[in-house]
Amino acid sequence: MPGTVQSIERAxxxxxxxxxxxxxxxxxxxxHSLDLAKGTxxxxxxxxxxxxxxxQDRVSGHYQLGxxxxxxxxxxxxxxxxxxxxxxxxxxxxxxxGEAVRIGTVLDGEVLVVHHVxxxxxxxxxxxxxxLLPLHATALGKALLAYxxxxxxxxxxxxxxxxxxxxxxxxxxxxxxxxxxxxxxVEVEEFTPGEAxxxxxxxxxxxxxVGAIGISGHVExxxxxxxxxxxxxxxxxxDAARAVSRDLTAAER
Amino acid sequence: MTESYVVAIDQGxxxxxxxxxxxxxxxxxxxxxxxxxxxxxxxxxxxxxLEIWRNVERLGPEALRRAGIxxxxxxxxxxxxxxxxxxxxxxxTGRPVGHAIVWQDTRTDTLVNRLARAPxxxxxxxxxALPLATYFSGPRVRWMLDRTPGLRxxxxxxxxxxxxxxxxxxxxxxxxxxxxxxxxxxxxxLLDVHTLDWSPESLAFFGIPREMLPEVRPSVGVFGxxxxxxxxxxxxxxxxxxxxxxFGQTCFTPGEAxxxxxxGSFLLLNTGAExxxxxxxxxxxxxxxxxxxxxxxxxxxxxxxxxxxxQWFRDQLELIASAPEIETxxxxxxxxxxxxxxxxxxxxxxxxWRSEARGVVVGLTSYITKGHLARAxxxxxxxxxxxxxxxxNADSGLTLKTLKVDGGxxxxxxxxxxxxxxxxxxxxxxxxxETVSLGAAYAAGLAVGYWPDLEGxxxxxxxxxxxxxxxxxxxxxxxxxxxxxxxxRTLDWIEPS
Numbered sequence: 023m024p025g026t027v028q029s030i031e032r033a034x035x036x037x038x039x040x041x042x043x044x045x046x047x048x049x050x051x052x053x054h055s056l057d058l059a060k061g062t063x064x065x066x067x068x069x070x071x072x073x074x075x076x077x078q079d080r081v082s083g084h085y086q087l088g089x090x091x092x093x094x095x096x097x098x099x100x101x102x103x104x105x106x107x108x109x110x111x112x113x114x115x116x117x118x119x120g121e122a123v124r125i126g127t128v129l130d131g132e133v134l135v136v137h138h139v140x141x142x143x144x145x146x147x148x149x150x151x152x153x154l155l156p157l158h159a160t161a162l163g164k165a166l167l168a169y170x171x172x173x174x175x176x177x178x179x180x181x182x183x184x185x186x187x188x189x190x191x192x193x194x195x196x197x198x199x200x201x202x203x204x205x206x207x208v209e210v211e212e213f214t215p216g217e218a219x220x221x222x223x224x225x226x227x228x229x230x231x232v233g234a235i236g237i238s239g240h241v242e243x244x245x246x247x248x249x250x251x252x253x254x255x256x257x258x259x260x261d262a263a264r265a266v267s268r269d270l271t272a273a274e275r
Numbered sequence: 276m277t278e279s280y281v282v283a284i285d286q287g288x289x290x291x292x293x294x295x296x297x298x299x300x301x302x303x304x305x306x307x308x309x310x311x312x313x314x315x316x317x318x319x320x321x322x323x324x325l326e327i328w329r330n331v332e333r334l335g336p337e338a339l340r341r342a343g344i345x346x347x348x349x350x351x352x353x354x355x356x357x358x359x360x361x362x363x364x365x366x367x368t369g370r371p372v373g374h375a376i377v378w379q380d381t382r383t384d385t386l387v388n389r390l391a392r393a394p395x396x397x398x399x400x401x402x403x404a405l406p407l408a409t410y411f412s413g414p415r416v417r418w419m420l421d422r423t424p425g426l427r428x429x430x431x432x433x434x435x436x437x438x439x440x441x442x443x444x445x446x447x448x449x450x451x452x453x454x455x456x457x458x459x460x461x462x463x464x465l466l467d468v469h470t471l472d473w474s475p476e477s478l479a480f481f482g483i484p485r486e487m488l489p490e491v492r493p494s495v496g497v498f499g500x501x502x503x504x505x506x507x508x509x510x511x512x513x514x515x516x517x518x519x520x521x522f523g524q525t526c527f528t529p530g531e532a533x534x535x536x537x538x539g540s541f542l543l544l545n546t547g548a549e550x551x552x553x554x555x556x557x558x559x560x561x562x563x564x565x566x567x568x569x570x571x572x573x574x575x576x577x578x579x580x581x582x583x584x585x586q587w588f589r590d591q592l593e594l595i596a597s598a599p600e601i602e603t604x605x606x607x608x609x610x611x612x613x614x615x616x617x618x619x620x621x622x623x624x625x626x627x628w629r630s631e632a633r634g635v636v637v638g639l640t641s642y643i644t645k646g647h648l649a650r651a652x653x654x655x656x657x658x659x660x661x662x663x664x665x666x667x668n669a670d671s672g673l674t675l676k677t678l679k680v681d682g683g684x685x686x687x688x689x690x691x692x693x694x695x696x697x698x699x700x701x702x703x704x705x706x707x708x709e710t711v712s713l714g715a716a717y718a719a720g721l722a723v724g725y726w727p728d729l730e731g732x733x734x735x736x737x738x739x740x741x742x743x744x745x746x747x748x749x750x751x752x753x754x755x756x757x758x759x760x761x762x763x764r765t766l767d768w769i770e771p772s
Contacts (some may be wrong), residue, residue: 080590089596102599106686113706113739114301142706142737149740151688 032058033066034111037075037091044085073227098268099232101127105137108224108235108266112139115262119255121239123146123262124226126155126162127232128170133163143237158194159187161219162234167194168201169223169231176238186212210249211241215241217245220251223264226270235263279350281720282338282505283712286356286440287516288377288538289294290332292743293338295349298415298725300735302709306334313374318381318621321374322361327440328447333467335504353719355711358462361415363426363487369447372423372435376415379579379623383414384480384630385423390414392560392662395480402474403464404550404559406628410577411438411463417481421506433486437462441513442489448501448510455489456513461561466491466553468550468561471570475632494518495718496566509632511719517541518562521573523714524679524705525733532667532675534660535710536684539624540581544574544671550618554628555666566722574670576625576663580618582684583710587618588652594645602689604649612647613638615761623765626666632691639759653687657694658758664698677701681710688742696746697755706739739743 035056040047053063067085070076074090108125116123116139124138133155140147151160157163158180188194198244201207209219221236235243236259245251279301285292291310295303300468308330313321327643331651335352339345353358360503364371376382390396391407416437420427430434438446440708442455460473465483467474472491492498499509514522517535521543524533536539546638549560550572562573585598595601617623622630636651661680668674677700684690685704687753695702706712720726 041374077596080593100597100600100603102602102687103597105688106597106683109686110302110305110710113708114303116739117299117301117706117737121426139706139739140737140741142739147738149688149742202432 029066032062033070036063036066036070037087039226040076040085040087046082046086047132048084049253052085052123063118064079097216099127101134101136104224104233104270106175107269108137109174111262112137112235113236114157115237115258116142117138118258119154119237121179121237121244121255123235123237124162125233125235127234128157128166130152131157132159133166133234135268136233155188156181156213159180159209159213161221161236162206164197164201164207164209165221165223165229165236168198168207183213184211184215187212188212193195197202205261206256207236208251209238210245218249220244220256220259222260224263224270225267232270235266276700278343278544279348279725280342281725282335282349282352282508283715283716283719284335284354284444285516285519285709285712286327286354286444286678287569287711288357288360288379289640291327291334292712294336294339294716295342295344297638298714298717299637300707300713300732302399302707304338305709306337306341308334308500315673316382318384319343320377322360322377324364324371324375324440324443327375328444331444331447332456332504333772334615339505339506340467345620346505346508349505349508349721351513351723352507353507353512353519353715354441354444355514355516355715356444356459358439358459358515358517358549359410359412359415360421360440361412361437362440362443363416363419363435364438364446366434368702371443372419372426375440375443376419378410378545379621380415381409382408385463386418386691387414389604391481393480395476399404399464399477401500402467402469404468405462405464405466405550406558408628409630410624411464413477413481413483416463416483420458427484430487430496433483434611435487436489437483437488439575445498445510445513448504448571449499449772452499452503454492454498456492456494457561457564459513460491460492460519462515462545468559468572471561471564492608493564493566493568493570495722496655497722510718510723511731512715514715515746517543517575518560518573519712519714519718520681520710521545521714522563522709522718523710523712523716524681525729525736526679527571527719527729527733528768531673531679533679536581536656536680538581538583538586539661540578540656540682540684542660542667543575546572546574546671548572551670553666553670555669556628557663557670558625558748561740563718574667576660576661578663578702579622579624580620581659582682583620584616584618584652584655584685587620588649589652598683599686601649601652602687604646605653605689608646608650609663610647611638611650612643612648613640614643614651615758616648616651617758617765618655619768623762625663627662627762629766631767631769632653632765635761637764638757644737653690654693654758655692656684657697658693658755661755661758662762673749675700680704683708683709685740691740691742692745695742695744697751699744699751701744702742704740706737
């Protein structure tokens with residue numbers, strides 16, 4: 023088969039073998055069944071294990087199909103896991119920017135806030151974990167939309183929250199293209215008058231976007247007089263997104 | 276002028292971390308490595324001190340590389356360490372004598388029972404302000420001296436040295452400086468908590484030669500200069516990990532308290548220059564001592580099993596794939612369904628101190644799902660903290676107004692909300708969940724003038740999250756009653772041999 027990638031074919035064969043088997047298989051079983059060298063097979067299994075498609079029994083070392091295969095269509099990263107892995111990077115982002123930090127993922131066409139760090143000024147604030155935000159009118163939502171399959175074909179009629187909300191598919195599509203070019207999203211009074219936000223995507227294994235992290239605050243603090251976010255704040259957000267992404271992909275899952 | 280930083284070494288029970296902090300107390304980079312846990316017999320837990328040292332040697336430069344800085348930009352390094360873990364090594368070769376005996380290890384139970392009946396036991400308790408228990412390092416040293424042929428003679432000749440983890444690391448870092456800090460020393464049972472030096476009477480009671488003990492120093496003050504891992508950098512502080520977390524939470528005033536959620540959970544209340552003796556099952560301990568100043572003391576509620584119950588749920592029951600998923604599973608149900616788990620895996624620590632207790636799962640019916648069990652796991656942590664808070668309120672005569680929290684489990688929103696609900700006070704997380712490391716960094720930075728004073732550190736503290744109580748008080752009382760009945764079911768399980 024010209025034009026195909028051999029290692030992916032082999033990985034698919036390993037998955038079919040595990041799915042067809044009745045129990046757990048050893049490395050030797052799998053290598054023998056597919057007529058592959060043990061070293062090659064081990065490399066494939068280790069990779070599949072890292073992405074959650076294969077699980078290994080802690081005691082026997084036998085392999086079986088991972089739970090992630092069964093949940094391919096739904097979110098593959100547990101939201102509580104995402105919060106746990108990003109908490110160390112969300113705090114410094116809040117400290118450096120002086121603004122509130124939120125992390126969001128997509129849930130049924132909206133942004134689900136999975137983590138929230140207060141603006142570090144010790145004023146009274148309420149934890150917004152679990153809140154839902156519109157995808158098209160927030161920096162977090164737009165960062166998520168720009169890298170999701172749904173973002174390719176935005177819905178035709180979008181809710182208006184302020185006079186700055188992007189409500190046409192065309193305007194949103196242009197915006198998402200821009201986000202993909204620059205790598206971060208900006209929201210200026212599109213959801214709440216007087217509020218601005220900056221967000222960037224969090225990437226998991228293989229570059230898949232699993233969430234977005236961003237700051238939000240008064241437009242006078244976040245933006246300059248031309249309604250552009252301060253480059254310093256954009257850099258903090260992007261650094262934090264990169265740090266979380268690095269942690270998600272570096273660690274054994 | 277190039278920016279300078281402070282580095283913390285957090286030598287914990289399961290892993291070692293090196294973290295670089297900036298002037299605002301924010302994390303710049305982190306390097307972490309787990310080390311092997313040895314379980315040679317039931318109740319025995321050991322570490323390889325050399326493996327831990329090699330990890331520090333590697334992680335230090337790694338953390339600096341990740342931060343993009345060199346040793347010349349490090350103002351000081353501070354150490355926070357797992358407490359009570361006991362290392363004995365050869366002064367000449369630098370090789371440990373066997374594995375380090377870890378704080379969770381209960382091998383000294385028979386020895387401790389025997390010592391408790393020996394004359395002078397009460398006086399040891401009086402001087403150390405600690406109950407005679409397997410938890411502390413003194414009995415471990417005695418156990419090693421008894422069980423290792425020739426060790427006592429070598430100890431008397433000063434050929435082998437004792438230390439807790441910070442002592443071992445400073446000795447390796449400096450190439451032979453044998454020192455400890457007052458907080459770690461206060462966990463040995465060998466320290467006189469008033470003179471803050473080794474008590475000759477307590478040493479005689481345990482039969483431990485003075486020659487093998489390190490010099491006791493203040494926690495905050497320059498110990499020496501590192502020759503390896505961070506060559507040329509001053510070691511500005513060493514503290515037990517829980518005391519470091521108290522420092523990192525900037526609880527510098529009497530009445531301020533924090534709770535750290537880790538493998539176990541530890542609530543510490545600053546009692547200032549006054550050592551408060553508990554009558555409700557808490558420990559009195561040294562909180563910190565700044566060089567040239569009197570020591571600050573603390574009341575401590577130690578709970579052995581909290582985060583490790585989640586690990587047990589993940590690794591032994593295999594009901595979740597990762598620790599944070601406990602919250603996902605717990606949220607599949609609305610309540611505990613009448614099920615309670617009391618994790619008295621190695622007996623109950625504070626405020627009960629019942630070594631013969633063992634864990635129970637009670638209230639099982641055919642209705643119970645793994646979701647209910649997950650809830651019971653999280654609730655077990657919150658109720659154990661409630662018991663300790665009650666004891667602390669009773670001992671101190673104060674009423675806790677808010678609970679400052681830190682540690683890995685503070686990422687669990689369900690647990691934090693439940694904690695606020697069962698305590699009926701707000702639960703507050705600061706803008707730095709790595710408070711153990713931060714405390715070591717603060718203390719080291721303070722020692723070398725990187726930060727001017729305690730007030731400067733306090734200004735770095737900001738609220739990152741807050742959970743307010745919402746539970747109906749009748750429900751809270753009923754659930755607490757159920758929890759207490761569940762605890763009573765754990766008692767008297769192990770029969771005296």
